[in-house]
Amino acid sequence: MTENSPQPSSRGVGRRSFLAGAAAAGAVAGLGATIAPRAAAATRFPLPTGADRVHVLVTGDAGTGEKPQYAVTAAAREIHSAKPFDIALGLGDNIYEAGPSGPDDHQFTTKFEKPNTGLDFPWLMALGNHDNTAIFPGDGGWLLRGDAEVAYHRRSRRWHMPARYYSVALGVADFFVLDMNPLAAYIPPFLSPEWQPGGHYMTRQAAWLDKALRTSTAPWKIVCTHHPYANNGPHGAAGDFDGLPAPLNGVEMKRFIEKHVAGRAHFLLSGHDHSQQVLENVSGLKGTRQIVSGAAAKSVNGKSSKRYRARYENYTDRGFMTLDIGADAVSLTAHEVSATRPGSRQAFTTTYRR
Template identity: 55%
Template sequence: MNNDSTIGRRGFLAGAATVAAGASLVGLSPAEAVPVAAGLTKFDFPTDRSVRLLITGDAGTGTRTQWAVADTMRDYHRREPFSLAVGLGDNIYESGPNSAVDVQFAEKFESPNAGLDFPWLMVLGNHDNSSVLGGDGGWLLRGNNEVEYHANSPRWWMPSRYYSVRVPEQHPVVEFFVLDVNPLASYVPPIFAPYWEVDGQFMSEQRAWLDRAVAESPATWKIACTHHPYLNNGPHGDAGRYEGLSVAPINGIHAKQFFDDHIVGNCHFILSGHDHSLQVLEPTAASKGTRQLVCGAAAKTVAAEPKLNPGGSGNAALFENYHELGFMIMDLTASSVDLTVVTVDLAGGGATEAFARRLA
């Protein structure tokens, strides 16, 4: 039986068969970007050379926790407007949408974010690509429903599974490279779907596109946006040691290789969710100067979850919070990057600026 929270066996098998047959899928690469529906006007990207970015992740629950965080975002937006936002994946819990017109888009994105009327750069997460169990990442075709939704919403920006955006478009201060690491980090590896395999067509094309896009970027700041983090002190762990596991590929060893070969040393920041925490990590020798931020506490916190990797990874951090909801704000100019971490008290409804520092 199909409904908004479960997936039918027939639909799953049909989707898997489509991928295995190598059929053309909508919106997989920038060359196949989804067009906007006739009559729909998307919110404009900023033209200023001062950019105020709202960073949020793992938000799509539709619960009061998501609404509490969004209420605080609205308060900040009224006082000092955001230019745009990035949503770092797990946009529709627990198992992703069933179609591009699924009511979950309204319940878990549009309604909670009402009034936050600017472009939202959306990243695909493991829950957005679920098959049998929520978050298993085992039905990658399912994520295309979120790509197709790009045609239906003024604020949701996901014209492809991976893409880039320059802000402003001319003489950009920043370029965002929104990436899809799910084929490399799924708990259900795509062993029967060559298209999605580690060295299959999708990832090969994404690697080539990313190398070219980063090399050609004229932006002052280059920011990679992924769901799965490269470095992470929370329960999910670092790439290559996800969940504290040594078993490839579910430990994210292929994701680590992707970060090592194509992102670290080439981008100034990596913004990721996945771990339901707020972390401002220091660059490491391995990250070649690239700084990792983890921002996945827009609706859930680590404190309410089993400790899959209790010791964490021990990366040096300027700030870490694993028990409070929250989001981040990044202010970018041609000469500086300032970061603010805002925590939200669900019981009292208050907000605290728990961290504020110039990072560059």
């Protein structure tokens, strides 16, 4: 059983050479995205629309189906029994290691439904690079694979992913779940006018996001991505992912976030790096706060690069975060789950006010 993500050696020449050489295979992602229709509301756990307060479970990189994931969800259930969650955020890499083969893949049961038994509320899911694998696990090169997760929206009471990118309005907060995979894939879609950085898909997503953020009247605007803009962990920050050259390094994602998210949302919540980080005053984000919660099943067992100012960092323990969102304040708590003790420990808490 592998509990840890690749160590910093994965940034080396071998992986870099493989990914650069495999980029030509990006044509496999050359077809357009398909969008599954919304399931009937009666078959699903209802969204708490119009709420004046929401309690949110924040997880990322969870979908292994192994013991560490179960330890994290057991700790989350303890909190849920005392103070029920209204929704959860799944920040991508939902099905390790290479994504589902279709909407009826048994991995949805073993890596999502069973581990989350008892956490019976809507899970707002984002697509990660492992969910879009083509050749090398996590290469992000077969974007159409992610459509199986969109289709699974119609089969699950918990799993909420009506499209590859979407928004959910809950009264006190609006959530904007983005798909940055075309801009951050290790096998970029060079030959596809649909998926290229300036192609149809990203152009539509940008126009949608600009309008949605501009017209949102919610007290809090929260953008969710798999890949972080800022990151002190081994995957690196957008524009420097895994020490790879452009365009494999996520430089197009960096530009997208700076143009369409920075200064327009209160929070940017991301996974990808198997760590927990609360970063502040990130240059380029114009006041938008970067939070990384990607330790729901794996840990990097590494150290911080100290590139960005962090109020809290953990690169060793599994864990998750919670948000208690009211009209005037958001309370964030980071929970650590150790391999040597049951339950979780509140390692950090802070309150943000408008």
